[in-house]
Amino acid sequence: MQYLLMIYQNEAEYANMRPAAGQQMxxxxxxxxxxIIQSGNFKAGDRLxxxxxxxxxxxxxxxxxxxxxxxxxxxxxxxxxxxxxAKDLDAAIEIASRIPSARIGSIEVRPIWVYDKSRIGA
Incomplete structure (x- = not known):
């Protein structure tokens, strides 16, 4: 099953992070x-x-x-x-817990809705 792991943190705090801390992050x-690429869990991801x-x-x-x-x-x-x-929500939560920003912000874990493509003409 696919899950979207949304990374939330305070932009102002992140922008004011010491350069060494930013490089470490x-x-x-x-x-x-x-x-997660090597484990096969990765499907996509980007910083906004x-x-x-x-x-x-x-x-x-x-x-x-x-x-x-x-x-x-x-x-x-x-x-x-x-x-x-991820095989289930528990596995997705475990992956989310390893995202570095989980220590200073929060990660929302949400399952992807699976559509029956045959019903929407795809």
Missing amino acids: TAEYQTFTQG QPTTTATTVRVRDGKTLTTDGPFAETREQLGGYYLVE
């Missing part, structure tokens, strides 16, 4: 990512640009409305994600 991410680059889109009464930034103000922002293959 980057190295830890490289090691983690290489490990800061929320200052985000645009939120809504459609109301047939009109497209855009707002700069994320939808809601929160203490932690979505900073990246991994899409992984």
Whole structure:
């Protein structure tokens, strides 16, 4: 089963991290990512640009409305994600617990909805 592991942390705190700590975190991410690639769990993953680059889109009464930034103000922002293959939720949680940002933020683990492609014409 596939799970999306969404990485949340405080952008301001991350931006103010000492250079040595930032380099250490980057190295830890490289090691983690290489490990889940080698184990076969990795399907996709990327770091996101800061929320200052985000645009939120809504459609109301047939009109497209855009707002700069994320939808809601929160203490932690979505900073990246991994899409992984895991045998069950417990295995996905174990993978999520090894993401370096779990120590300073949070990781949301959510199963991917599996669609019957034959029913949607794919």
